[in-house]
Amino acid sequence: MKEMEDRILTQGEVLPGHILKVGNFLNQQIDSAFLSRIGEEIASLFAESGVTKVMTIESSGIAIAASVGMAMNVPIIFAKKHKSSNVDGKVLSTTIHSYTHGNDYTAVVGADYLLPGERVLLVDDFLANGNALEGLIRMVEQVGATVVGAACAIEKGFQHGGDKLREKGYRIESLAIVDAMDDDGTISFRR
Amino acid sequence: MKEMEDRILTQGEVLPGHILKVGNFLNQQIDSAFLSRIGEEIASLFAESGVTKVMTIESSGIAIAASVGMAMNVPIIFAKKHKSSNVDGKVLSTTIHSYTHGNDYTAVVGADYLLPGERVLLVDDFLANGNALEGLIRMVEQVGATVVGAACAIEKGFQHGGDKLREKGYRIESLAIVDAMDDDGTISFRR
Numbered sequence: 001m002k003e004m005e006d007r008i009l010t011q012g013e014v015l016p017g018h019i020l021k022v023g024n025f026l027n028q029q030i031d032s033a034f035l036s037r038i039g040e041e042i043a044s045l046f047a048e049s050g051v052t053k054v055m056t057i058e059s060s061g062i063a064i065a066a067s068v069g070m071a072m073n074v075p076i077i078f079a080k081k082h083k084s085s086n087v088d089g090k091v092l093s094t095t096i097h098s099y100t101h102g103n104d105y106t107a108v109v110g111a112d113y114l115l116p117g118e119r120v121l122l123v124d125d126f127l128a129n130g131n132a133l134e135g136l137i138r139m140v141e142q143v144g145a146t147v148v149g150a151a152c153a154i155e156k157g158f159q160h161g162g163d164k165l166r167e168k169g170y171r172i173e174s175l176a177i178v179d180a181m182d183d184d185g186t187i188s189f190r191r
Numbered sequence: 192m193k194e195m196e197d198r199i200l201t202q203g204e205v206l207p208g209h210i211l212k213v214g215n216f217l218n219q220q221i222d223s224a225f226l227s228r229i230g231e232e233i234a235s236l237f238a239e240s241g242v243t244k245v246m247t248i249e250s251s252g253i254a255i256a257a258s259v260g261m262a263m264n265v266p267i268i269f270a271k272k273h274k275s276s277n278v279d280g281k282v283l284s285t286t287i288h289s290y291t292h293g294n295d296y297t298a299v300v301g302a303d304y305l306l307p308g309e310r311v312l313l314v315d316d317f318l319a320n321g322n323a324l325e326g327l328i329r330m331v332e333q334v335g336a337t338v339v340g341a342a343c344a345i346e347k348g349f350q351h352g353g354d355k356l357r358e359k360g361y362r363i364e365s366l367a368i369v370d371a372m373d374d375d376g377t378i379s380f381r382r
Contacts, residue, residue: 029268029304032245032260054223059250063267066254069223070261076254077220113220 001041001175003034004153005189008176014185018156020178026153027060027125038175039067042123042151045173046072049148051121053077053114055140057107057132061124064153068123079109079136092143096135099128107135116144127152127174130161137170149173157190192232192366194225195344196380199367205376209347211369217344218251218316229366230258233314233342236364237263240339242312244268244305246331248298248323252315255344259314270300270327283334287326290319298326307335318343318365321352328361340364348381 013021025031042064051072056065057079069076082093083105090111097104114120120140122133133150140147149171155162157179162172177190204212216222233255242263247256248270260267273284274296281302288295305311311331313324324341331338340362346353348370353363368381 023301024303028301029266031266032264035257036261059253062250062253063257066226066257067261070227070258073223075220075222110214110219112215
């Protein structure tokens, strides 16, 4: 998506430690017309996939997942993050390691919201090492539902999570893939 | 909004401790057409208010805020919750007490995203004691922006946060106001 690349170049900021700051247009503040276009773009990429549900994990992918769900006219489910692995009730859960925070958390979704046979599109804002996405895939597959693919706004190609999942056969669509970020702020996109 | 009341009655669940569980239609799973209608309903309530920005706090109000922002065609900003009060960079912050979790957290938004003179509509899924909303109001007003009002999907009228803010002169619109929940599951709405 050319607009995503353009905004990364003009409004993004490269910080030390391979951090790409996009708070002013993607995950702290978002232009609502741009958010609509993101939803429509992802919906069109997966238009032929028979998606029955859009799924994300709190919290920075929620707005994008909401937009995709509205564009596809399917329900949206939000996995929650818990610090402990003690989770009440009838739930699906999996442990995910956070590379950013250096700890583990438990992702949880009510078992009633994800049923065998569903065709689930996973959505997130960032795809880096792929840990969060792999966790969502485990949750979907453990109930006998199908992951039709994953759509991310921005993939950090140099952290290889997306390619690892593609090698396993998953369809991963990212609206922009950053293959390199230099300390001087130069950003290279995958072609 | 009649549909919100109907869904609370048919799909909501009253749990001990005055908890209203609406995970199957509002904050863990959401019907995307319903989410669109919520956005349009709130947008029409505040259509004459000159709103320049929609603001919420992570994470359960994000989908609703995204839908409202898209219906009003204004940017959406998401305050983040931090455990510590040590927050880097140029930010606006305020301390909020969580009644649910019995602790304090710091709500933070980048100072660049909220400017003097803006007219801000606050959005959340639940309004109970009003602590979160009061925190967002402090953040908006500390920069010299105006709170045009707040819109919530469900207000727990018996916890009085909404009425306290109305008495202070704020316009608070809730799509359903639950004035009583009995242990036998009976729910009474404000008329």
